Amino acid sequence: MTGKPISFGLMLHGAGGHMNSWKHPSGPADASVNADFYIRQTQKAEAAGIAFVFVADGLYINEKSIPHFLNRFEPLTILSALAVATDRIGLAGTISTSYSDPYTTARQLASLDLISGGRAGWNVVTTPLEGSGLNYSRAHPDHALRYEIADEYLSVTQGLWDSWDEDAVIRDRETGRFFDPDGLHTLNHKGRFFNVAGPLNAPRSKQGQPVIFQAGSSDAGIALAGKYADAVFTHSPSLEETRAFTTRVKDAAVAHGRSRDDVKIYPGISPIVGDTREEAEEKYHIIQNLLSIEDALAYLGRFFDHHDFSQYDLDAPFPDLGDIGRNSFRSTTDRIKADARDHGLTLREVALAAATPRPNFLGTGAEVAEEIIRWIDAGASDGFILGFSISAEGLDDFTRLVIPELVARGRYDTVLHGETLRDNLGLPRKASRYAQVPPPRRASIA
Numbered sequence: 529m530t531g532k533p534i535s536f537g538l539m540l541h542g543a544g545g546h547m548n549s550w551k552h553p554s555g556p557a558d559a560s561v562n563a564d565f566y567i568r569q570t571q572k573a574e575a576a577g578i579a580f581v582f583v584a585d586g587l588y589i590n591e592k593s594i595p596h597f598l599n600r601f602e603p604l605t606i607l608s609a610l611a612v613a614t615d616r617i618g619l620a621g622t623i624s625t626s627y628s629d630p631y632t633t634a635r636q637l638a639s640l641d642l643i644s645g646g647r648a649g650w651n652v653v654t655t656p657l658e659g660s661g662l663n664y665s666r667a668h669p670d671h672a673l674r675y676e677i678a679d680e681y682l683s684v685t686q687g688l689w690d691s692w693d694e695d696a697v698i699r700d701r702e703t704g705r706f707f708d709p710d711g712l713h714t715l716n717h718k719g720r721f722f723n724v725a726g727p728l729n730a731p732r733s734k735q736g737q738p739v740i741f742q743a744g745s746s747d748a749g750i751a752l753a754g755k756y757a758d759a760v761f762t763h764s765p766s767l768e769e770t771r772a773f774t775t776r777v778k779d780a781a782v783a784h785g786r787s788r789d790d791v792k793i794y795p796g797i798s799p800i801v802g803d804t805r806e807e808a809e810e811k812y813h814i815i816q817n818l819l820s821i822e823d824a825l826a827y828l829g830r831f832f833d834h835h836d837f838s839q840y841d842l843d844a845p846f847p848d849l850g851d852i853g854r855n856s857f858r859s860t861t862d863r864i865k866a867d868a869r870d871h872g873l874t875l876r877e878v879a880l881a882a883a884t885p886r887p888n889f890l891g892t893g894a895e896v897a898e899e900i901i902r903w904i905d906a907g908a909s910d911g912f913i914l915g916f917s918i919s920a921e922g923l924d925d926f927t928r929l930v931i932p933e934l935v936a937r938g939r940y941d942t943v944l945h946g947e948t949l950r951d952n953l954g955l956p957r958k959a960s961r962y963a964q965v966p967p968p969r970r971a972s973i974a
């Protein structure tokens with residue numbers, strides 16, 4: 529390779545990132561709950577050398593939710609099916625730290641990591657949607673509290689994953705010894721939010737521990753990423769803004785005694801590619817026309833806790849919303865408000881830009897490949913998560929038109945050489961926290 533190699537993740541989000549992608553003829557209308565479609569997309573991605581698939585999630589719907597959110601798979605369940613249909617590709621899924629328990633999450637991810645031979649990743653989210661509390665018998669924690677919970681949650685989960693030393697499980701039929709008690713560690717965590725004794729009933733995996741992805745871009749999100757994340761999923765508003773974000777996350781990692789390379793940044797992008805630039809523009813035009821202005825208002829409203837935007841004049845300046853949205857998708861809603869203010873946008877313009885944004889990466893395969901290389905070489909990110917507006921057409925076009933151009937420029941390898949997700953992201957195997965310290969006292973477990 530002649531420059532930094534480029535890696536990609538593939539967002540698996542049913543028929544696509546566009547809210548009405550289910551209407552597009554290139555894929556099945558029921559893609560969000562079609563296991564065969566998920567398997568086919570993942571196998572195609574693996575054959576093209578894409579490093580991981582990524583499944584986002586949400587815990588609350590109402591009649592205004594976009595179609596993909598109305599009926600979809602629970603992430604770790606579908607990823608377990610994908611694990612047995614593939615060999616090398618990483619499998620990252622979303623679990624919320626505000627609406628689950630660390631012991632259960634640690635088990636589920638440890639199991640996925642074992643089933644897949646060390647290919648599991650966890651997208652740690654704090655859950656923006658207020659309504660989630662209605663489904664989990666609890667009040668929705670505010671933004672700051674959610675991040676305080678997430679911090680303790682991650683330390684507990686990672687502690688549980690180190691319950692067993694590598695060589696602690698012996699299974700020696702001759703001596704009858706199943707395990708060596710000196711290699712078993714009981715966490716005994718007592719904290720502000722969680723009391724978790726441990727140990728976990730699962731061993732470490734081939735990659736040591738599952739990969740921690742983090743999604744949340746506010747100051748609190750960046751601080752959490754700096755402390756724990758192996759990789760960050762973020763927005764890609766422009767090269768300059770993404771590079772500034774990347775610098776902040778890597779600075780936060782250094783502040784926690786880690787190296788800049790310990791945390792990889794993966795902005796989500798939605799390339800639209802054609803054999804010619806005109807064809808790419810035409811594809812974008814078709815995608816724009818899948819949507820009405822009412823659909824766009826509902827899409828925008830979700831970021832603001834399903835705020836009803838139909839009450840405002842569409843062609844007046846974007847309304848002053850005060851604090852609405854700040855306890856929800858804060859980093860996203862702050863950016864939407866600032867863009868509207870800075871560029872004097874109307875509500876119609878803001879809603880359409882949110883629902884069918886013009887991609888930063890649109891053009892021929894060569895043009896999109898050059899733009900991807902420009903971002904990587906400028907230090908804006910370590911790779912990208914491909915979240916195509918239309919999943920089926922998007923992946924086919926990208927693998928047919930962009931990947932060969934990246935290969936021709938010596939920047940991409942279509943073979944996944946690593947066996948684990950950490951290998952494929954250029955991350956070292958995660959050492960146990962007990963590996964460097966003298967053996968602990970005998971564990972008090974029968």
Ligand SMILES: Cc1cc2nc3c(=O)[nH]c(=O)nc-3n(C[C@H](O)[C@H](O)[C@H](O)COP(=O)(O)O)c2cc1C
Binds near residue numbers: 624654745858859
């Ligand atoms: C790029 C990105 C992806 C996200 N993906 C999810 C997701 O799949 N599920 C979810 O519940 N929240 C998701 N979130 C929401 C965050 O976990 C968080 O609750 C919300 O963004 C507020 O945090 P922030 O202000 O730090 O961004 C995502 C946020 C960002 C920025």
